[in-house]
Each structure stands twice: as C-alpha cells, then as structure tokens.
Amino acid sequence: MSEVAVYPRKTAKAVEAITPPSILIIDDENAIRESLQTLLELENYRVELAENAEQGLAFLAANTYDLVLLDISLPDRNGLDVLEDIHERDPGLPVIMITAHGTVDYAIRAMQSGASNFIPKPWDNEKLLADVSSAVARRRAEEENQQLKRALKQRYNFENIVGKSEKMLRIFDLVAQVAPSRSTILIQGESGTGKELIAKAIHANSPRKDRPFVPVNTGSMPADLLESTLFGHVKGAFTSAISSKKGLFEVADRGTIFLDEIGSMGLDTQAKILRVLQDKKFMHLGGIQEIQVDVRIIAATNEDLKLMVKEGRFREDLFYRLNVITVDLPPLRDRSEDIPLLAMHFLQRFCTENGRPPLGISTEAMRPLMDYMWPGNVRELENVMERAVVLSSGSTIGIDLISDHIVGRAPITSILEGRPDASLFDIMEECERRIIIDMLEKCSWNQTEAADRFHVPLSTLNQKIKRLNIDIKKKIKE
Ligand SMILES: Nc1ncnc2c1ncn2[C@@H]1O[C@H](COP(=O)(O)OP(=O)(O)OP(=O)(O)O)[C@@H](O)[C@H]1O
C-alpha cells in the first residue's frame, strides 16, 4: 500500500489505545475530595486532587485531563470564573460543577456558561458515575473525531467526512488515488451512504477543484427537460425556448459534472451522454454546431446497473464507459464501528448549529444505534441525531431521545452487553424485568392496575417485583 494508505489507519488505532481517563477534582473540602477519589478510582479512573482554584489551574496548565469536577464555592476564587478560565484554555474540556445546598441557581448559571452538568452534595453514587462516564465518553469521542478529521483533512483534503472502518479507509485511499486523474467514476451505494459527499471529495482533491462541481439529479426531470438542462438549447429549439441557453456541460467545463441517479435516465439521453464521454463533444438542442468541452464525469446510482443492462434498461456501452473506476459505498450496517463516530460528528454539528453547549450520548442510547439496521444509512442517522439534539434538555442524549422504532428493533440479546457470562435464563429474567417496569410506568406505578393488565393476581406481580429486585420507591422518585 502507498504511504497515503497508512496515515489515517495509524491515527485511528492510536486513539483507541489511550490510557485510562483522568479526572481532576478541585474542591476545598478534604472529605469530599477523598470520597470522590475512592469512588472514581474503583472505576479505574486516574484521579488528581486540588484544594483550591490556583492549584487546580496549575495542574491544568501542566497536564491533560478528560474531565474536571469543580466545586462551585472555592476559598480563593468564584467557581464561575474558574470555569471560564478552564474553557479559555480548553473549550472542549467537560467540567461538572459540585454544588452544595443553596447553590443550585448558581449551578444553573454555570450550565448556561458551558458546564457539562452539576452534582449536588450529597450525591447519588450511581448517578454521579453515569454523568462522569458520559462526559468522559463525549470528550474521548470528540478528540478521536478531531484527530481523525485532522488526519483526513491533512492527507486528503476531505471536508466533513468521517469513518474509521477498514471499508471506509479503503475507499478514502481509492478516492485519493483516482481523484487527480480525469477518469470517469461510478459511485454505487444504497440511498444515504454518502455518494454525493464522496463525489465532492473527488472533485476537491482533483486539479479541477477551483472550477465548478455541477450536480445534476438526472432522476428528477422528464427526458426533454433533462436534455436541455445538460446540453443547452438554441433560441426556438422548442416552443418555450425564447432565448438560447447554455447547458450544464458547458457550465462544468474544466470542472466536474455529477450525474446523480444515473439509473433513472432514459435510453435516448443515455446515448447522448455516451457521445460526450467518447468524443467530449455535444450540440445544443436545435443547434448545428459541435461544442467541445473538458468535463470530468462522476455518476452515481443506488440501482444495480448490471442487472439493468441485462434487462435492456441501461445501455451496455455506456455502462462500460462509466464503470472505469467504481467506488462501492458499503451500507452503514456493514460498518458499525463508524456509527459512534458519525453520531458524535452529527451531534457536534447540530449543537453548534442550534447554539447549544456540546452534548454527550449515554452508553444506553448508543447501544440501539449500533444494533439498528439503518435502511436509510448515514442520512437516517443524521436525522436521528438532529431530532435528539432539538428535543434534548439535559447534557446527555439518553435512550428516551432515540426514536422508538430504533430502540425497539435492537436484538433482544443486546440487553446483556457487557455481561459475557450471562445465560439464557439471565436474558429471560432481564426481559421480564423490563416488561414489568414498562407496564408499571404505563400504569403510573399502580401495581393493582398493572396486575390487572397482565391478567395475573396482584400477589404474583408482587412476588415477581421482589424477585427481580425492582425498586418501586426509587423508580417512582425518578
Ligand atoms: N462518511 C460520512 N461522514 C460524514 N457525513 C456523511 C458521511 N456519509 C454521509 N454523510 C452525510 O449523510 C448525508 C447523506 O449523504 P449523501 O447525500 O452524500 O448520500 P447519497 O448516497 O448521495 O444519498 P442518496 O442516494 O439518498 O442521494 C449527507 O448529509 C452527508 O453529509
């Protein structure tokens, strides 16, 4: 493989192998620092302690952290000022504020100033660990994304394309290799896999990059309109041709034309396109003069052109002309390692577009995204993330913000991910637990009503609730 191929691979691997996440705790109370330290170290975080703002900022200047837990009231500085200082140095560093009774208003102001979250004293260990894990995961994913994007940008000049799966890295290599030539390229892939994005990347990495990239949706127009759009027409060529008009092939001269949905193009238009490909010449509709152009053609389709050739719906000669170099974009379900990366990429984009502070995704919400089949591919994931950002109010995208059809379609065995020793009975028990909690939620935690709807005696439901350790009181509070 060429040197080009190696660079992003190394970067992706290097990011995966990072050390355990490190957390800086800045709090003046010894007991708080120590109990947080113990709790976090048990979960394998690396923890450092500072007892005032000055010490904390000195640590931040000397080391890198994945997260800061910052007391809102410190002896030497106001917590909000410290937060500002931290973000001046590193805008993406998540900071969770530690708040005491009576400082909640203040904590809300901190959230508005970019804190990721706040935890009250005394805290709930489970919730604290969940918030910490989500903030750290977001930080890690953002860093990985940034490094990957930097690598792709540096090496290939790819804007806004992410991917670290072998399949996509191979496509990036291919794109980088073929972009500088003027060869015709056929991009195949299901709807929403990124065909247009790749076509733009090819153009942007070619010597034609300063000339126009002209996309034409060949599937959305009737044949005569498509032909006059592509080839232009002379005055009077047809009734409504009151003046002459240039075609897109002329507009794209010395640039690239992107013929999208080429499979929907009629056979007559196919013949004319073939002529441009062979002779680099065409005529305006109604014209007699041949026009010479230097246009690179990139075509895209989500149909099986080979099959269309067999069925006589696509010209064989055009197929072979177009199929000089083929880029086959894999469906998203075949490259699930790209899903978290893409999800974070869209999350960042929609937060910026909506003027929101950066959001994370909970592990629970990520799981169904990994398991879903994504019939609409990357575009569908993009829409799901946009919806989640717009509907979210907290600092993390939880499973409640992921559309029901995605959560519902996850394979049932995924509920035990992270428990490799679980047996069939464990899976059945977990299912039973979830079904009961779901029904109780529907019945506003009224057990009599839930027992009724399950058609079992109340005593049976009570026994199951006990056996499955469903903490009704806690759930009601949540
Ligand atoms: N690898 C990727 N990284 C980042 N964004 C992506 C990637 N692939 C696709 N997208 C985004 O997903 C959306 C769909 O991509 P695009 O329009 O290129 O797909 P398409 O294959 O042309 O779809 P269709 O067949 O429906 O026209 C776009 O918003 C695009 O920016």
Ligand SMILES: [Mg+2]
């Ligand atoms: Mg498209």
